[in-house]
Amino acid sequence: MQIKKFLFLLIFLFSINISAQELSGLIATESRLFPESPLNDKQVGTYNLSFSFKPELYYELDNGDHSFLFVPFLRWDLNDEERTHFDIRELFWLYYSNDYEIRVGIRKVFWGVTESSHLVDVINQTDFVEDIDGEQKLGQPMINFAYIQDWGTLDLFVLPYFRERTFAGEEGRFRFPLLIDTDNELYESEDDKNHLDFAARYTNTFGDFDVGISHFVGTSREPRFIPAFSQGVTRLVPFYDLINQTGIDIQYTTGGWLWKFEGITRHSRAQRFFAFTGGFEYTFPDINGSGIDVGVITEYLFDDRDQQNLPSNPFDNHIFIGSRLAFNDVQSTDLLVGSVINHETGSMFLNLEGSRRIGESFKLNLRIRGFANIDEEELFYGFRKDSYSQVELEWYF
Numbered sequence: 001m002q003i004k005k006f007l008f009l010l011i012f013l014f015s016i017n018i019s020a021q022e023l024s025g026l027i028a029t030e031s032r033l034f035p036e037s038p039l040n041d042k043q044v045g046t047y048n049l050s051f052s053f054k055p056e057l058y059y060e061l062d063n064g065d066h067s068f069l070f071v072p073f074l075r076w077d078l079n080d081e082e083r084t085h086f087d088i089r090e091l092f093w094l095y096y097s098n099d100y101e102i103r104v105g106i107r108k109v110f111w112g113v114t115e116s117s118h119l120v121d122v123i124n125q126t127d128f129v130e131d132i133d134g135e136q137k138l139g140q141p142m143i144n145f146a147y148i149q150d151w152g153t154l155d156l157f158v159l160p161y162f163r164e165r166t167f168a169g170e171e172g173r174f175r176f177p178l179l180i181d182t183d184n185e186l187y188e189s190e191d192d193k194n195h196l197d198f199a200a201r202y203t204n205t206f207g208d209f210d211v212g213i214s215h216f217v218g219t220s221r222e223p224r225f226i227p228a229f230s231q232g233v234t235r236l237v238p239f240y241d242l243i244n245q246t247g248i249d250i251q252y253t254t255g256g257w258l259w260k261f262e263g264i265t266r267h268s269r270a271q272r273f274f275a276f277t278g279g280f281e282y283t284f285p286d287i288n289g290s291g292i293d294v295g296v297i298t299e300y301l302f303d304d305r306d307q308q309n310l311p312s313n314p315f316d317n318h319i320f321i322g323s324r325l326a327f328n329d330v331q332s333t334d335l336l337v338g339s340v341i342n343h344e345t346g347s348m349f350l351n352l353e354g355s356r357r358i359g360e361s362f363k364l365n366l367r368i369r370g371f372a373n374i375d376e377e378e379l380f381y382g383f384r385k386d387s388y389s390q391v392e393l394e395w396y397f
Contacts, residue, residue, distance in 0.1 A: 025055035025071075028394040034173060036385045044173050050077040054089070067094045071139075075130065080172030082182075083129040089139045101146040106139040109157075111201065111214060113251040113260045114277045116299050116320035116340055120247035120262050122216045123199060125163040132174050132369075132383070133351070138163045152204030159197035162187075162219045165238065176382045181228065181235040187219065188242045188269060195219050195242070210251045217244050224270060241268040256283045260299070273305035279320070295324035297338065314379035318342050322351075331357045345375040350387075365392040 032048040053074045060067035071090040077083035092105025112118035123140055130136035143158040164185050168175040189195040197218025204211055223238035245266040252259040263276035279299030287294055303316040322338020335354040341347070350370035357363050367390040374384040 021060055022058040023055065024058075024397060025053070026394045026396045028052045028054075028392055030390060030392040032173075032388050032390045034386065034388045036387060038173060039177065039382070039385050040170075040175075042170050043175065044079040044171060048077070048079055048173070050075060050083065052076075065096055067096070068092070069094070077172075080129070080169050082167065082169030083172055085129065085166065087127070087138055089137075091139070099148050101144075101148070103142070103144040103146075106141050107144065108137050108139060109142075109144075110137075111212060111247070111249065112262055113210070113212075113249045114262050114279065114299055115260070115281070115297055115322065116338070117277045117301055117315060118262065119264045119275055119277060120212070120214055120249050122214070122221060122245055122247070123157065123159070125165055125221050127166050128174075129166040129168055129172070138166070152202055155199075155201045155203075157197075157199040157201075159199065159218060160194070162193035162195060162197070162240070164193065164240070165221070165223060173386045173388070174383055176236060178227070178234055178236045180225070181237045184228075185223070185238040185240065186226065187240050189219060193219075208253050210253075212247075212249045214247045214249075215245070216247075218242065220266075220268065241270055243268045256285065257281075258283075271306055273303065275303040275305070277301045281324070283324075291328045293326040293328065295326075297322040297324060301340070315340055317344060333357075342375070342378070345378070346373045347375045347378050347380070348372040349380060361396050363394040363396065365394065366390070367392070 028051065030050045030052065034044070034046050034048070037046070038044065055072060057070040058067065069090050069092060071088070073087045073089045075083060075085055088106050090105070090107050092103050092107050095102045109123040110118075111121045111123070118134065123142070124137035125140065126134050127136040127138050128134075140159060140163060141161045143160075145156045147154045147156075164182065167180040167182055170179060187193065187195070195218060197216070199214065199216040199218070201212060201214040203213075220241045220243040223240050225236040226239050228235055228237045243266050245264055247262065247264040249262045250260070258281040260280065261276065261278040263274070263278075265274050266272065277299055279297065281295050281297045283293050283295040285293050297320065299320040301315040301318045301320065305316070318340050320338055320340045322336065325335040327333040333354075333356040335352070337352045339351070340349040348371070350368070350372065352366070352368040354366040355363060368388075369390075370387040371380055371384050374381050
């Protein structure tokens with residue numbers, strides 16, 4: 001059914017291309033190699049293949065005062081039917097004035113400054129079947145009013161519909177030992193996914209400081225999990241609490257230094273907790289005249305919520321150490337390598353990401369993820385056999 005919906009939208013997309021100002025996008029093929037056998041014999045073996053398609057249609061009128069953006073997304077996965085999915089990442093109308101902007105439709109909004117975790121990024125739901133790093137997001141229906149003044153920008157959000165988190169299916173990798181029952185999710189609100197959420201964010205620059213202050217009231221994008229026994233099988237049912245979350249993010253730039261901090265306090269019926277991520281990135285430019293910039297990144301992650309209730313944030317007392325290389329060549333080659341380490345147990349989540357343009361229309365992405373010394377109390381314990389290397393080739397049109 002998702003594929004049929006996408007094909008219908010695709011035909012519509014190209015049928016209106018005559019009047020569109022800009023039609024672009026990408027088609028990608030992704031190959032993953034898992035060196036270890038999975039924990040469950042129903043899961044993907046050592047190799048997986050998938051394809052994705054993300055066109056982008058942009059149209060504007062009245063000298064740019066009004067514009068429309070449409071970005072659908074399709075993923076087809078060889079093995080995991082839950083990872084084969086269609087989503088509208090963005091579909092919204094923008095009205096632009098000198099001191100305010102109005103956006104209505106489906107959007108992706110990003111908040112945050114730190115590298116290893118984005119605690120304040122609370123608007124969009126995580127597309128967990130795309131990637132476990134939390135960077136990929138589902139489109140969120142919203143009305144957004146931005147008031148832009150010399151004293152800063154105030155963004156107000158009305159969020160009329162909730163998107164539940166995606167999870168791997170029985171055959172997929174990166175699944176918990178117990179399957180997630182995404183067909184029977186529970187909500188604290190009697191309105192379920194139709195609960196009306198609200199958010200506000202103030203941003204401004206004070207000298208070398210970039211500051212954001214935000215508040216969110218509504219259904220949490222991070223579910224708790226409740227064990228449920230049905231037809232002889234125990235599954236985990238996602239439960240979405242109503243929350244109040246206040247957040248702050250600060251970035252201080254001086255010379256080659258970037259000092260970053262994100263902190264939140266969140267209250268729900270289940271618990272109140274505080275979490276923060278903070279650290280720095282220092283860049284050594286043009287190493288030995290090579291043109292290569294090398295950045296050194298260090299961050300500390302803290303979260304005091306009850307870790308026995310299967311929280312969505314696995315990093316409660318961890319250190320992130322990493323390095324970023326920018327080659328500054330015509331192919332825009334870059335590399336990021338890092339590890340999140342639990343200094344108490346020695347558990348490590350390893351990550352390497354690299355990319356390089358090929359010609360005018362292609363881009364090659366490399367990703368290596370590893371899990372080492374994972375303690376049985378860690379949320380990632382169920383992924384301990386899921387280290388992998390990934391090669392993705394993107395064609396831009």
